[in-house]
Amino acid sequence: MSKKEKTTIHDIAQQLGITASTVSRALNNHPRISAKTKELVLKVAKEINYKPNSIAVALRNGKSRLIGIIVPTVNRDFFSSVVRGIEETANKLGYKVIITQSHDNYEREVQTIHALLDARVDGIVVSLGKGTQKLDHFKSVIQKGIPLVFFDRVANNIPVCQVVIDDYLAAYQVTEHLIEQGYNRIAHFNSPMNINIFKERFRGYKDALESYGMSVDPALVVESNLQLEDGRQSARHLIEKGIPFDAIFSASDYSIVGALQELKKHGYNIPGDVGLAGFGNEPFTAFTDPGLTTVDQVSIAMGQAVAKLFFDLLDKEGRITETQKIVLRAKPVFRGSSQRLGINTAAISSETAN
Amino acid sequence: MSKKEKTTIHDIAQQLGITASTVSRALNNHPRISAKTKELVLKVAKEINYKPNSIAVALRNGKSRLIGIIVPTVNRDFFSSVVRGIEETANKLGYKVIITQSHDNYEREVQTIHALLDARVDGIVVSLGKGTQKLDHFKSVIQKGIPLVFFDRVANNIPVCQVVIDDYLAAYQVTEHLIEQGYNRIAHFNSPMNINIFKERFRGYKDALESYGMSVDPALVVESNLQLEDGRQSARHLIEKGIPFDAIFSASDYSIVGALQELKKHGYNIPGDVGLAGFGNEPFTAFTDPGLTTVDQVSIAMGQAVAKLFFDLLDKEGRITETQKIVLRAKPVFRGSSQRLGINTAAISSETAN
DNA sequence: CCATAAAATGCAATCGATTGCGCACAAATC
DNA sequence: GATTTGTGCGCAATCGATTGCATTTTATGG
Known part of the structure; x- marks a missing residue:
């Protein structure tokens, strides 16, 4: 099969008894080509369904x-x-x-x-x-x-x-939100990776705490790879070590949902006992129970x-x-997991379907 | 700056005092080129960091x-x-x-x-x-x-x-699973769209019911666009119309999560009162409460x-x-939303993180 | 009616790589 | 030593479009 019906400017040229150069110029609306010729070329081009070969153009034009x-x-x-x-x-x-x-x-x-x-x-x-x-x-x-x-x-x-x-600002805002909700032993899940986004998120967390007269308690900063299972483990770590905490701000939605699962398993009430916030606004954060506060990365x-x-x-x-x-500007999304005072109600839903 | 350091086979040819043809053949390991020449060409090619121009190759080879x-x-x-x-x-x-x-x-x-x-x-x-x-x-x-x-x-x-x-088989299996769990007024959320996947899913649902001596009750088949909000509405529809149902098999995860939210709001117990199953194994289905039974589309x-x-x-x-x-073969994923008998425990978790 | 400017188009090279054909030289054959 | 076979490589066309530089055609003016 494969009828090599590749139509080129030469085909057009031949049919009109002119040169490929003229055809090329006509197609590119070159000023030195007469209106009549342009018309003809366009007409024939349409007739034979001419499409420029982008590969050839690419080669020529670089x-x-x-x-x-x-x-x-x-x-x-x-x-x-x-x-x-x-x-x-x-x-x-x-x-x-x-x-x-x-x-x-x-x-x-x-x-x-x-x-x-x-x-x-x-x-x-x-x-x-x-x-x-x-x-x-x-x-x-x-x-x-x-x-x-x-x-x-x-x-x-x-x-x-x-x-x-603005990872810094978003992290600051979320942490501030947790503080405003009355949480004051706010843990932070972060990654040890030397990546800008994680450093900034930590900085926002730190500065927010300090703005409110608190300081970072190293025991509350848990590093991991921030996957789902890491979140479970980190939560378990805090619980088992008996480290007091009443909120978690995670640099990733995956680990915060892991934490959510683990905390619920241990009978914690979210957001009553512990407030949770993640980062990323992954679609699933809207569907957990309660919904997870997070940051939309626009x-x-x-x-x-x-x-x-x-x-x-x-x-x-x-x-x-x-x-x-x-x-x-990233958008904090406040959902049930961090709102025990009933203030600051903002909702964002995600759509699309099969 | 853009130093046009485009190195071509001609550059190699020039440096060796041979032709581009020979260089081309040498690079393509043509049998008619002597081993010595091939070696030289390869050497120079490496030296001047030659990379074939894939655009030119594409043009030439079509x-x-x-x-x-x-x-x-x-x-x-x-x-x-x-x-x-x-x-x-x-x-x-x-x-x-x-x-x-x-x-x-x-x-x-x-x-x-x-x-x-x-x-x-x-x-x-x-x-x-x-x-x-x-x-x-x-x-x-x-x-x-x-x-x-x-x-x-x-x-x-x-x-x-x-x-x-195999949309048909997967739908059949999920419906069968619901039946085995003792549900017998199984609703179906589907799309009116004339698309193969939805027709097949319906067929699987229908045949499963019939295999177990039931039949499709048109009142239980709710058509919509299967988005999140559609799921809410469809659930509300069943409730408000007083149509008795004790399970829903949706052709989409999005609408089943909507139904989940709506049903919980109305005080239904999932999976006790109503069993739920979706389709797609969207990541969020693992994180709802309870987890949603669905079908992994591999x-x-x-x-x-x-x-x-x-x-x-x-x-x-x-x-x-x-x-x-x-x-x-699609993989049914049985989670909490459809398991009130405690049988058939299979788990699938989704990963990846920020 | 011719010169000349202006307008319209053609020629041929180019982008970089590939390849059929042919040429030269060497080795092999008789 | 003449002929055949083979080896190694170059020439030039090609893929399809673009473009600087002619060249031709047309229009303009004297």
Whole structure:
């Protein structure tokens, strides 16, 4: 089968008895082509269903209109939502989005960068893998003058544009909210990873406490990988060690839901005995009982911001002299797990269905 | 700066005083090139950090090593998981994955198909949008001999390879499970949409009932768009109309969680008074209270199956004479919402964290 | 009616890699 | 020593579109 009915500008040219050059110019609305010819070309093009070969255009122009995205994994609500935002914007501008996953693996991240470079993408958008310390692979991207944007998990020791949320502020607000609800032994679940977002969330927690005359009790700061099971364990740890606490602010929704399960199992009343707050506004946080207070990372807006910043860079064609940093305001979402006073009622629901 | 340090085979050729043809052949391990020359070429290639320009290769060979995916939306766990599976397999084989979203919009789906065709992808993977009835846009893909694979939301009136789960069997099993738990007024939430998956799920429900000597009571079949709010409304509908029911099997997790919330609000005991089961194994179903019985759509396996099938097709180079249909076994996940007898304990937990 | 500017189009190179064909030289065969 | 077979590599076309630089055609003016 496969009727190679590839129609090219030469087909159009032949049918009109003109040259491919003229056809090309006509299609690109070149001023030096007569209106009559343009009309004819357009007409024939439509007739034979001509579609420009983007590969040929890419080769000739040195621009593929492809943009590469690297995320740790695509099947995580936050990342896929950002990807969604980027894709929608890119799509409008005639760009295609190639997605790849690093799986939080440094080697794979490096490989992927090169694979994208080989594919001649016009630019790259990245959220760093957890294991990434060295950044040489990005330096080579920058040297080549290829637009590069980091989001969420970024590195600061490299001059690159980035989009993040205000993790500090959000953490501060949530902690403050817990304090206002009368909790005063607020534990914090965090990651030992040397990643900006976790450091900022801790800082927000710390500053909020101090603003209210409290201070961080090291015994209340529990480090783990912040997965679901880690949350269970961390909660158990606090209980078993007999460390008094009446609230937990976790840097991740996964570990806070683990804690919720564990605490309920031990007969704690949420939010009566213990208030809980997570981070991320993962869809499931709306459906636990009680609903989990958390922070919405405005993922789709982030995707749009990333795309906007990215295309701004693209316009500058490598003449990048400054590195922009866009900080989006994250939205605290207060749900039942932290509200024992009945104040501050705000609701956010998540949708979409099968 | 953008130092146009594009190294090409010509650079290698020049440095060795040979031709680009020879370099090309050497790099491709052509038998007619001497071992010595190959060595030299490889050496110089490494030295000047030569990377083949995949755009040029694509133009010359007529193969882009790009594969296009169209899903309704990428930020849905099921779809992003399938994408994940596809990307991983594609990546191993040196293919890149372009993702696009139809947003369940027919026009957009058509546009996207053309956009992908314009981008010269080597093949396309699709899960149909809800609004799609006409399939002409796919026929043109098939005519061009471009590999096409449908997954999950498929159409049967077109000869195309597809990967689906056994919706019928899974629905049958879940319904049977509810019956075994002693429920005998089992409602069904479904979609009026003319989509294969919903028809199959209904059929499984119906046949299970009949196998146990019951029959479908039209009053218990509630149609809606199956979103969260629809689930609430449907539950309210049953309650307010005074239609007796003691279980609900929903074709979507979103509407069953809505029903769960509504029922709890009305004081029903789950699973004591009413048993609940959904479909999809969305991450949140593990975290509701009680956990929701549902069906795991084995999304990552589906992605891998899609990729495998896809690359099989690719090998056949358009000489596609048969259309394969791969049916994966979905996995019922029995959780608290449907287990009042304490039997049949199976657990599945979901992971990943920020 | 011719010169000349202006408008419209053609020629040919280019982007980077691949490949059929052919040429030169070496080894093998008779 | 002449012919055949083979080896190693170069030439040039090709993929499809773009573009600087002619060249042709048309319009304008004298």
